[in-house]
Amino acid sequence: MxxxxxxxxxxxxxxxxxxxxxxxxxxxxxxxxxxxxxxxxxxxxxxxxxxxxxxxxxxxxxxxxxxxxxxxxxxxxxxxxxxxxxxxxxxxxxxxxxxxxxxxxxxxxxxxxxxxxxxxxxxxxxxxxxxxxxxxxxxxxxxxxxxxxxxxxxxxxxxxxxxxxxxxxxxxxxxxxxxxxxxxxxxxxxxxxxxKKKVPHNDKTESPVAIKSVFHDKIFWVFLFVSFVTGMIFFQLFTTLPLYHNEKFSLTEFQTGLLMTLNGLMIFAFEMPIVGFMERKSFPKIKIILLGSLVMSLSFFMLLINVWAGILVISMICISIGEILTFPFSNAFALSRAPHGQEGRYMALYTMSFSLAHIMSSKIGFEIIARLGYQINWFFMASIGIIATLCCLWIKKALIDEKVS
The missing domain is CATH 1.20.1250.20 (MFS general substrate transporter like domains)
Structure with missing residues (x-):
C-alpha cells in the first residue's frame, strides 16, 4: 500500500x-x-x-x-x-x-x-x-x-x-x-x-473572450483583489503570528520553527498530488480558489479560540490547506485569463498584487495589534477572507455570463 x-x-x-x-x-x-x-x-x-x-x-x-x-x-x-x-x-x-x-x-x-x-x-x-x-x-x-x-x-x-x-x-x-x-x-x-516563442494557450474551461486591454478586464481586477487579500492573510504567517506564539502561549523560536516546518512539509507532501488530481478531474480553477480562500479565512477564525495552544497546530494545518488550494490555481487562472500576447502584463499585475500584499500585511497587522490587540487582527483577517470568498462567487457567475454572451 x-x-x-x-x-x-x-x-x-x-x-x-x-x-x-x-x-x-x-x-x-x-x-x-x-x-x-x-x-x-x-x-x-x-x-x-x-x-x-x-x-x-x-x-x-x-x-x-x-x-x-x-x-x-x-x-x-x-x-x-x-x-x-x-x-x-x-x-x-x-x-x-x-x-x-x-x-x-x-x-x-x-x-x-x-x-x-x-x-x-x-x-x-x-x-x-x-x-x-x-x-x-x-x-x-x-x-x-x-x-x-x-x-x-x-x-x-x-x-x-x-x-x-x-x-x-x-x-x-x-x-x-x-x-x-x-x-x-x-x-x-x-x-x-x-x-522559444510563446504559443497561444488553449484552456477550454476558462479561456478568455476577446479583451482589448488588461485594464478593461473587470473579472481579472476582481481576481487581483482576491489574490491581494489571500496574500495579505497568508503573510501574517511570517509577520504577526510568530510574535503571537511567544506573547500569548510563550512558545520558543524552536517551537514556532516546528509550526513553520509543518507548513513546509504539508506543501511538499500534498500540493503536487492535490493539484494533479484537480487537474485530471478538470475542476474549474475559480471554484478551487474559492474553497482555498474560505479555508484560509476559517484558520484565522480558529485563532479567536485563544485558551488552548493546540489551536495553533489546527490553524496552521488549515492555512496550509488554503495555501495548497489557492496559490497554484491563482497562478494558473491568471495565465489562462491572459489573451495571447498579453501574458506578461497579466502576470505582472498578478505578481504586483502579492508585492503589495507583502507590504500591507505587516503594516496593517501590526497597526491593528498595537491599537486593538491580536484578537481584532485575527477577526479582521478572517473577515476580509470571507469578502475574498464572496468575490470568487461573483467571478464564478461572471465567467458563466461571459461564455453565454
Missing part, C-alpha cells in the same frame, strides 16, 4: 518537458541563494545601526521596487520576450548584489534597494510567462506547482545556509553568495535552454 501511494506521488512529477525541469532547478538555486532577504532587517539594524523608522523606509523602498519591477518585467516580456528579461534580470541583480554591500548610508540604501528590486523582480512575471511556452497546456498548473515547490524548498534551505555564512564570515558573505547564485542559475538556464 505504501509502495502504491509512493508510485502515485511520483507519477504527479511525470510528463514535464526538459526545459521545465531546468527552470525548476534554476529557481531552486536562485531561491536557495536568496539569503539576504531573511536577514535584511537584522543586517540594517544590528550591522549598520539604523533606527526602526529608517529600516521601515528601506523596506518600503524594497517593496516599491518589487512592484515596479514586476510591472516592467511583464510589459517587457510581451514586447521583447521573456527569455531576454530572465537573463538580464538575474545576471544584473547578481552583479548588483556584489556592490550593494558597500552601500552603507540611509538614502543611498533606499535608492539602491529600490533599483535592485526593480531589476530582480522583473524575473518573476517573465518566469511565469516562460511556463506558457515550455509547459504543455494539460499540465501547466502542475508545472506552476513544480516551480512553486522549488521556491519553497529553496526558501527552506536558504535561511539555514545564510545563518551559517553569517556565523562564519559575516553579512558580507551573504551578498557574495546571493549574487553568485543568481549568476550561476541564469548561466545554467542560458546554456541549457533555448529561446
Amino acid at each position: 505504501l509502495k502504491t501511494a509512493f508510485t502515485h506521488y511520483i507519477n504527479n512529477f511525470k510528463g514535464f518537458s526538459r526545459e521545465i525541469w531546468i527552470l525548476t532547478l534554476v529557481t531552486f538555486i536562485n531561491r536557495a541563494g536568496t539569503m539576504v532577504l531573511p536577514f535584511l532587517s537584522k543586517y540594517l539594524k544590528e550591522d549598520l545601526h539604523f533606527s526602526y523608522n529608517q529600516v521601515g523606509w528601506i523596506m518600503v523602498s524594497f517593496g516599491l521596487g518589487s512592484m515596479l519591477g514586476s510591472w516592467l518585467g511583464g510589459k517587457l516580456s510581451d514586447k521583447i520576450g521573456f527569455y531576454k528579461i530572465m537573463i538580464f534580470s538575474l545576471f544584473t541583480s547578481g552583479v548588483s548584489l556584489f556592490f550593494i554591500q558597500y552601500v552603507t548610508t540611509f538614502w543611498a540604501l533606499c535608492a539602491s534597494m529600490f533599483v535592485l528590486m526593480v531589476i530582480a523582480d522583473m524575473f518573476r512575471p517573465a518566469m511565469f510567462v516562460s511556463l506558457s511556452a515550455y509547459a504543455k497546456p494539460e499540465n501547466r498548473t502542475r508545472a506552476l506547482t513544480l516551480v512553486r515547490l522549488a521556491v519553497n524548498l529553496g526558501f527552506a534551505a536558504g535561511p539555514a545556509l545564510g545563518g551559517l555564512i553569517i556565523m562564519g564570515i559575516g553579512y558580507s558573505g551573504l551578498f557574495w553568495v546571493d549574487g553568485a547564485s543568481c549568476i550561476v542559475a541564469i548561466l545554467i538556464f542560458a546554456l541549457l535552454v533555448k529561446e
